Amino acid sequence: MSDKDIAASSGLSDLNPQSRIRRTIPKIAKLFDATKCNGCKACQVACSEWNDLRAEVGTFQGSYQNPMAVSADSWTIIKFNEFVDDNKKLRWQFTHSACMHCEDPACLTACSTKGAIVQKSNGTVELNHDKCVGCGYCVSACPFGTISLNPKDSKVYKCTMCADRVQAGQEPACVKTCTTGALKFGTREDMLFIAEKRVAQLKERGYANAGLYNPKGVSGTGMVMVLHDINKPESYGLPADPKTSLPTTLWQDVVKPLGTAGILGAVAVACVHRITVGRNIVEEDDPIAYAQQHHSHPEKTDKE
Amino acid sequence: MHKPELILRHKMFDRVCHWFVVATGIFTFLTGFSFFYPSFQWLGLIAGTPELARALHPIAGLLMCLPLMVMLARYYHHNKWEKGDLTWMLAIKDVMLENEDKIPPIGHYNPGQKVLFRTFVITSIVLTITGIMMWQPYFTPFFSTVSVQWAILLHAVCAVIMLIFVIVHFWMATWVEGSVAGMLYGYVSKAWCKKHHPNMLNDESHSEK
Ligand code: HEM
Ligand code: HEM
Ligand code: SF4
Numbered sequence: 001m002s003d004k005d006i007a008a009s010s011g012l013s014d015l016n017p018q019s020r021i022r023r024t025i026p027k028i029a030k031l032f033d034a035t036k037c038n039g040c041k042a043c044q045v046a047c048s049e050w051n052d053l054r055a056e057v058g059t060f061q062g063s064y065q066n067p068m069a070v071s072a073d074s075w076t077i078i079k080f081n082e083f084v085d086d087n088k089k090l091r092w093q094f095t096h097s098a099c100m101h102c103e104d105p106a107c108l109t110a111c112s113t114k115g116a117i118v119q120k121s122n123g124t125v126e127l128n129h130d131k132c133v134g135c136g137y138c139v140s141a142c143p144f145g146t147i148s149l150n151p152k153d154s155k156v157y158k159c160t161m162c163a164d165r166v167q168a169g170q171e172p173a174c175v176k177t178c179t180t181g182a183l184k185f186g187t188r189e190d191m192l193f194i195a196e197k198r199v200a201q202l203k204e205r206g207y208a209n210a211g212l213y214n215p216k217g218v219s220g221t222g223m224v225m226v227l228h229d230i231n232k233p234e235s236y237g238l239p240a241d242p243k244t245s246l247p248t249t250l251w252q253d254v255v256k257p258l259g260t261a262g263i264l265g266a267v268a269v270a271c272v273h274r275i276t277v278g279r280n281i282v283e284e285d286d287p288i289a290y291a292q293q294h295h296s297h298p299e300k301t302d303k304e
Numbered sequence: 305m306h307k308p309e310l311i312l313r314h315k316m317f318d319r320v321c322h323w324f325v326v327a328t329g330i331f332t333f334l335t336g337f338s339f340f341y342p343s344f345q346w347l348g349l350i351a352g353t354p355e356l357a358r359a360l361h362p363i364a365g366l367l368m369c370l371p372l373m374v375m376l377a378r379y380y381h382h383n384k385w386e387k388g389d390l391t392w393m394l395a396i397k398d399v400m401l402e403n404e405d406k407i408p409p410i411g412h413y414n415p416g417q418k419v420l421f422r423t424f425v426i427t428s429i430v431l432t433i434t435g436i437m438m439w440q441p442y443f444t445p446f447f448s449t450v451s452v453q454w455a456i457l458l459h460a461v462c463a464v465i466m467l468i469f470v471i472v473h474f475w476m477a478t479w480v481e482g483s484v485a486g487m488l489y490g491y492v493s494k495a496w497c498k499k500h501h502p503n504m505l506n507d508e509s510h511s512e513k
Binding site: 010011012016112113114133134135136137139140141142145149151154245247248250251255256259262263266267270273274277278279280281282283284285286289 | 308339340341342343345354355357358359400401402438440441444449450452453454456457460461464467468471472474475479480481482493495496499500
């Protein structure tokens with residue numbers, strides 16, 4: 001990966017900016033159509049196959065969902081959300097849960113390690129494990145809960161959008177495998193176009209609230225979703241208004257500059273005081289130093 | 305030259321405690337601020353690698369904060385507010401400019417040191433609690449992500465406040481000559497007490513030298 005491909009990096013600031021990308025390529029995206037997904041989990045299996053992930057076998061939790069959450073060893077899972085609709089009918093709402101590849105990623109903002117999280121020119125968010133120190137700030141910051149710390153090596157892991165496949169001009173493994181066409185892959189522009197058509201079609205068929213999940217709070221995502229009811233993203237296990245949280249913003253944008261000013265200010269005041277006021281000596285303890293400080297030049301003073 | 309009369313100001317346990325806190329504190333501050341400032345990640349290289357800084361900072365933090373709390377508990381009785389404290393505070397300008405005859409007399413610790421004492425009490429407690437909440441991978445999974453986000457913010461705020469107060473503490477300790485020797489070897493001269501903490505000489509507790 002050349003640095004020309006990096007659009008944004010963790011651990012940088014306006015004073016210390018990321019080099020300008022010289023290669024503008026269309027942003028890419030994955031489209032997940034929840035109204036087409038049948039919960040077969042082929043994508044989940046394909047992900048673990050392609051990325052060679054083998055999560056430990058868990059225990060039954062009363063759901064077909066398995067494992068119950070994404071982890072360092074399962075980068076994408078199908079969530080089996082149980083939903084009671086207006087006619088009191090129970091149905092499953094499936095969510096293809098994985099890194100959303102936000103346009104304005106909270107993890108990248110929270111990460112204080114230079115270059116550990118980068119955003120590439122195609123819009124995907126990528127991790128550099130050799131730089132990551134494992135503090136887990138990104139894990140706490142992510143509004144989707146799709147980045148995980150591996151306790152075995154103290155590094156974070158998440159969906160890469162199959163960067164290795166995409167670089168070779170192929171779609172991600174999950175998309176390649178999807179049995180129903182619920183997952184699609186292409187430029188963001190194309191995906192939004194297809195999604196809009198699909199939403200219109202769903203509305204025609206009676207899903208008046210059908211809509212596209214492409215949250216504004218993170219400036220849009222690199223995985224967009226068509227939902228039956230856009231007003232109830234929580235029923236898909238999705239946050240209603242994901243964004244970089246207030247404490248994270250205050251910490252990076254207010255505490256750091258103000259704190260730096262305070263630290264430098266304290267040092268400066270201390271140094272100036274020491275030079276101007278001079279030593280504070282008890283005569284009995286050190287008469288010679290005391291004399292130098294207080295009486296050496298009775299007629300001339302250094303304090304002009 | 306006559307031998308100055310010496311008074312015990314810091315007992316051995318407290319002296320050892322203080323310099324242990326300084327040693328672990330240097331490690332804790334350097335590694336901690338290596339996460340605070342991405343461009344100064346090299347501050348953490350005192351631990352070897354950034355990953356080691358990450359892994360060792362919380363342990364060093366505990367090794368610093370727990371003895372500090374012990375020391376603060378042992379110094380509490382010297383740091384209660386007293387009557388003359390307000391007049392001293394109002395004369396802070398004369399204290400800083402060393403206008404000796406205008407400085408109101410005070411006891412074992414001056415009000416400035418008492419403020420510092422309280423700041424160390426608050427920051428060491430908050431740093432320990434928030435530090436444990438942020439401690440991956442052991443403790444963080446037990447807390448909600450929102451509370452961890454606030455913990456990270458508070459930890460950083462308290463670390464900055466503590467650093468600023470340590471800078472002031474270092475400045476004052478080295479300015480008032482004789483204090484560092486007192487903290488190192490325990491004793492200060494009677495003249496030192498008369499100058500900096502005159503009411504301390506009336507204190508019963510100093511008969512134990
Ligand atoms: C019991 C005490 C402490 C514990 C358990 C603790 C724990 C932590 C943890 C877990 C982190 C995240 C990075 C990592 O995993 O290493 C951290 C960061 C940090 N700690 Fe501590 N710590 C403690 C005391 C202190 C003290 C005394 C200071 C200095 C005043 C300090 C300053 C910092 C700073 C500046 C950061 C970086 C915060 C940021 O990235 O904005 N910590 N601490
Ligand atoms: C690195 C340089 C430091 C130096 C030269 C230094 C020096 C001193 C001296 C000379 C005293 C005795 C003051 C007196 O007798 O009136 C003292 C007291 C004390 N120091 Fe330090 N110190 C340092 C760092 C620290 C740090 C990092 C901490 C903890 C955060 C700390 C905590 C304390 C406390 C709690 C007291 C007792 C003050 C009171 O009870 O009001 N010191 N220090
Ligand atoms: S765990 Fe790694 S990637 Fe995440 S914030 Fe910390 S250094 Fe950055």
